[in-house]
Amino acid sequence: MDFAMDGAIKRPRIVNHSIGWARWVSIVLAIVTASALTFAARAYEVTPMRVFLQPDRGQNSATITISNIREESLPVEIQVFRRVVAADGEQIFEPAEEEFITFPPQVQIAAGQSQAIRIQYVGTLGEMAEAFVVQVTEVPVNRLEGTGIQFTYNFGVAVYVQPPRARARLAVSEATTADGTLRFKVANSGNDYGFLTGQALQYTVGTARVTLTPDDLASLVSNPIVPPGATREFAFPLASAPEAGPAATGEPVEVRLLRGES
Template sequence: MIKGLLAALFAVIVLVGTTPSANAYEVTPMRVTLVPAEGRTNSTITVNNIRDTELPVEIIVKRRIIAEDGTQSFVPADEDFIVFPPQIAIAAGKSQAFRFEYIGPPPTDAAVGYVIEVAEVPVVPPGFTGVQFAYNFGVAVYVEPPRAFAKLATKARIENGKLLLDVANSGSKYALLTGMELVLLLDGNRRVYGSAALAELIQNGLVPPGGRISFAMTLDNLPATGTLQAEFRQP
């Protein structure tokens, strides 16, 4: 899943030669919600170094931008947060907590999405030839107004054997479609797809407040024509 930044981002630094062994590290939590108007402006990320070597990391803050086709891009946003420590080398087998605080303007109408990226800093020993693997983890951070909510409207049609969906969010909160269930009525026959199935079927399922995304899904036994209704809802 994510299929977006709800899972680990992966970068490879290619030098020359063979591949040394490398293990990832653990980051928790992977999603955080802040509500500045209610005094919830800060939280903590914990990085657990499960390697037998030192792990140098740095924290990078990015603003999340979602296009109508569901693709995502990210722009630097370090000025909106204070992070401590901003970078550190974590000893083998040890954990490090990173505290971050939102210092931007409190949102009043719609949530703002960020990613706090835990980025491994590759250390290249003198004379090293090989391939180094750097693992970056993106923690989703949503800064919301009070009483934020998602309100979805879904339009669906069948085209070229695929289900085409257009999902609009008129609410003030980000909606994660892969955390919901999809109910389809095809010629009066009801089909329900749970969150596990949607995680496999939807690549980028985050709908921003006041925005929309459109995407295609490939489903088994989909008729060529017929009456169709679709609804995303909380399970």
């Protein structure tokens, strides 16, 4: 499972039905580039990309829609994982089937049709929000000719279960520069997940001031979420501020979130 951004990410999965490992690797390397342009036409769609549940308000369930845009049937299965985010942004996905009821857990969707999947949170939520991923996995069908290689897709839908009065409180600290890189930490003292994207960030190095728009941040941050009660570490390449010249290493550094910082 791979989250480049927070939301539903499609990822091709390669299934080998008949050939040895070494030959499989060589074939994959040879065909990935040529096949890249055909993936979109063969994919399916999952909506929404992000789900928020609030059990204290009776909102403990949601519906995910899978649309089969192919000209052949689509067999899929649904699995739920807990999403654990480390300080450096690395993620671990732990099985969490006992936390949710999914219906149906498996389904075959006819060509051009859609299927609604209901997910219901049945876990016990504490004082902090929890993050999960509902993974929609295409089930490979062994009916290929030739190489025996098949490309399938996984989609991950981010699910956040929020406690009462959920709120993220983000604050920046320990900003430094070295080797052309800006490094800083973002701590979340709230009880909900915070998102570095969706807001602007401004940093000052000496007399140079650079403002990064939400779109800028989206291109720089591969994993934007900051868990409640946790601290994340971020690193960006230093940019040039037109009004002040290049931001220089060794100068005093200040970093501010223009929205979302408490």
